[in-house]
Amino acid sequence: MIATFMLILAGPASAGELREPLMELLNAYEHGASAEDLTRLGDGVVAELLEIAADSGVPHSRRGRAVSALGHYPEPRVRSFLDAQLTGSDAFLQRKATGALAKAFRDDALPSLAPALEAEDAQLRLATVHAVGQLDSKAARDLLQARVRREKDDNVKSVLKSTLASMEAK
Amino acid sequence: MRAPVAALAVSAALIAIAAACEGAPDEVEVLDLGTVTLSDTGGYSGPIEVAMPSDTTSAVAWCGGYGDAALGAVWTLTDPGGAVVYDGDDGDTSRFRSDFLDDMAPALLPVSPKLPMADGAWSFDWFVGAGNGGSLDCGAVIRSGIGDDVGSDATINVEVVFVGVDLTAATAADDADWQSALDTFETEWGTAGLTVNVVYKDFGGNVDRFTVVDVTDDDYSEFNDLLRTADPDDPRSITFFVVEEIANNSDGGATILGLSAGPPGAATVPRTSKSGVIVSGVDLRDAPGDVGRIMAHEGGHFLGLYHTTEKDGSNHDPLDDTPRCTSDGDGDGILLASECAGSGSGNVMFWTFGDDNPSFSGDQGWVVRRNPVAY
Numbered sequence: 431m432i433a434t435f436m437l438i439l440a441g442p443a444s445a446g447e448l449r450e451p452l453m454e455l456l457n458a459y460e461h462g463a464s465a466e467d468l469t470r471l472g473d474g475v476v477a478e479l480l481e482i483a484a485d486s487g488v489p490h491s492r493r494g495r496a497v498s499a500l501g502h503y504p505e506p507r508v509r510s511f512l513d514a515q516l517t518g519s520d521a522f523l524q525r526k527a528t529g530a531l532a533k534a535f536r537d538d539a540l541p542s543l544a545p546a547l548e549a550e551d552a553q554l555r556l557a558t559v560h561a562v563g564q565l566d567s568k569a570a571r572d573l574l575q576a577r578v579r580r581e582k583d584d585n586v587k588s589v590l591k592s593t594l595a596s597m598e599a600k
Numbered sequence: 601m602r603a604p605v606a607a608l609a610v611s612a613a614l615i616a617i618a619a620a621c622e623g624a625p626d627e628v629e630v631l632d633l634g635t636v637t638l639s640d641t642g643g644y645s646g647p648i649e650v651a652m653p654s655d656t657t658s659a660v661a662w663c664g665g666y667g668d669a670a671l672g673a674v675w676t677l678t679d680p681g682g683a684v685v686y687d688g689d690d691g692d693t694s695r696f697r698s699d700f701l702d703d704m705a706p707a708l709l710p711v712s713p714k715l716p717m718a719d720g721a722w723s724f725d726w727f728v729g730a731g732n733g734g735s736l737d738c739g740a741v742i743r744s745g746i747g748d749d750v751g752s753d754a755t756i757n758v759e760v761v762f763v764g765v766d767l768t769a770a771t772a773a774d775d776a777d778w779q780s781a782l783d784t785f786e787t788e789w790g791t792a793g794l795t796v797n798v799v800y801k802d803f804g805g806n807v808d809r810f811t812v813v814d815v816t817d818d819d820y821s822e823f824n825d826l827l828r829t830a831d832p833d834d835p836r837s838i839t840f841f842v843v844e845e846i847a848n849n850s851d852g853g854a855t856i857l858g859l860s861a862g863p864p865g866a867a868t869v870p871r872t873s874k875s876g877v878i879v880s881g882v883d884l885r886d887a888p889g890d891v892g893r894i895m896a897h898e899g900g901h902f903l904g905l906y907h908t909t910e911k912d913g914s915n916h917d918p919l920d921d922t923p924r925c926t927s928d929g930d931g932d933g934i935l936l937a938s939e940c941a942g943s944g945s946g947n948v949m950f951w952t953f954g955d956d957n958p959s960f961s962g963d964q965g966w967v968v969r970r971n972p973v974a975y
Contacts, residue, residue: 454936457953458911459897462854467911470932489887491845491855491880498854522845522882525812529853553812553844560814560849585808 448478456482456495463495465502476503480511483523490522497526501533508534513542525557532561537569544573552583559586563593571597625745626657626975628836628868633738636663640734644675645726650740652680654719655747658970660867663726663736664704668821668873672705672728672736674698680720688727697906697918700729701862702820703873708864708904712918713966717748741868743972754969755795757837758899761803763826764811764844765881769800777888784892788948789899791959792968803841805829813843813878817850824873827861831870838865838902838973839876840895846880855880858894860901867902867973877902893953900949900960903968907951908944909935919963922947 451471455463468475482488483496497515500508512534515527528546531539546558559577562570571594578590636645650661666672677686677696686696695715698707705726710716728736762768772778786796803810810826823846830839846856861874869875877898883890906917909925913935916924925940937945937954945954947961960968968974 450938451934451936454938454952455934458951459857459894459953460859460951461856461911462848462851464851467934470934489883489890490885491857491882491887491890494845494855494882498852501852525847526853526855529847529849529851533852552808556812556814557847557853560847561853564849564852583808585806589814 446474446478446481448472448474449482452478452482452496453488453492456492456499463499468499468502476500476505476508479503480507483511483515494522494526497523498530501530504534516542516546521551521554524551524554528554528558528561529564532564536565537567540565540569540573547573547577552586555581555583555586556589559589559593563597566597566600626743627745628972629742629744630869631740631742633661633740636736636738637734638728638732638736640730640732642729642732643727645724645728645736645738647676647678647723647725648738649721649723650742651721652717652719652742653744655744656717656719657743657746657748657750658717658972659709659722659740659742660706660864660869660972661709661722661724661738661740662704662706662866662869662874663724663728663738664706664872664874665735665737666703666728666732668702668819668824670729670732671700671702672726672732673700674705674707674724675727676723676725677707678723678725680718680722685715693915693918695918699863701874703824704866706862706864706866706874708867708971710970711864711904711967713963714918714920717970739869741866741972743970748970750969751793752965752969753793753795754974755797756789756903756971756974757797757799757832757834759799759801759832759834759837759839761801761830761839761841762881763803763805763841764807765842765884767842767881767884769802772800777884780888781884781891781895784889785895785899786892788893788896788958788960791948792965794965794968794974799833799837801833803829810841811844813846815846815848815850815856817848823859823878826878827873827876828871830872830875835868835870836973836975838867838899839870840899841876841878842881842884842891843878844880845882846878855882857890858898860898862904863901863906864904864971865902867971890953893948893958896948900964900968903971903973905949905960905964905967908947908949909940909951911935911951917949919961919967921961921963922949923961 581587675688858879860877866874908922923943925943
């Protein structure tokens, strides 16, 4: 069964009761919201994170942090949302979606992440390399190895090589 | 067990930097305190003496060059009278504090009115952990000339460097969003008696590499490398890098809103891993005031301030007049701003965005106006 989750981006969304405490966590200057922090807030966190991530009235960095925080929740509705962000038009949220997909879905995210390695946007390719690099699997290494041969951007190529070296050292 | 190391004599290479204000004797002098050897598996520098003249306002002392993978901190601080005023073994941070830092560990005096500057030889002893490369380069910067006659106002030069964001040195002054960020920054710093003198510089390094500064929980080398490019035209300045974002790849790429070197930063010392502040500019177009708040908060860390209360309440700063929040009303182990109303949520240095229009306390202003970079 394919679960679907549709969001209508019509502007600022209405906030649930978890909005305020979640925003306080997402507003931290130097740290994102940890899995432990989110668990302490109780039920309903995922739904509120999805709302925050889609809410154009929330500052961009906090929306990005909400996307990143979704990486703690390997659920079908989260997968649908993150895939939509990755293929969307917001470059910053695309980058955040790569890390969240890898964190939540591990190797199962590779089919979504592989096209991002071919994106025109070098920063998106970089973010995807970092995301795939967090996975400790042959499939992840093979994906990056295939890309390094074709990568033309010096920065991305350098990060590809160092990431592969780190993965091989593990 | 500590290996005994003889105290080092202060050696040559004095570089005087006079303040720009006409008639002001307020000067900054950088001292080379030499190189010490220690065990690469971890050890102590031994007593490093820094002689403070009678008109000293403040000083930042450091040992560094031990690499991004090793951590070091001041373990013992002894005042000119021979009293141990800070001992890492007992963990009392009520008057002085030195957290473990990678590559270089600056230490600021004074960091609290409870431990004011005194003339004479202060002795610092650093502990640096494994992987330190076997040697430390030590130095100090001393601000002197006016003693404690700092007053209630001070000026700080800020050199802003844009990296990969849609601003340049030429366009910043006329950019409404950037000016809004700057207004917020200047207003918050104004509550500490600070006036900001801003100049801009275009980044001459690898923009593609640093547009997004990538870190992990264990590797801040890219962050440090950007700070190592800080070389303000006036050394008595703080460099603020505005990048697209700082991303933590140990946390799925989550954005870090801003990070300062230290605390404290290596005031007036360029081209080190502790030579500035990096701020994520991703909110510049939809929440510019928030960018200003981030600058004010991270700049506070550079100047030697700590969080008034940490998220889990585990630590507080060494200042008596900053509110301490201890009321975890819902018992979830997180001290939210909403739970800390009246006990820190209105302070610039709370761990998260709190009340609108936050301010510094009197003691925080006392500390930052004395920093060597201020005049």
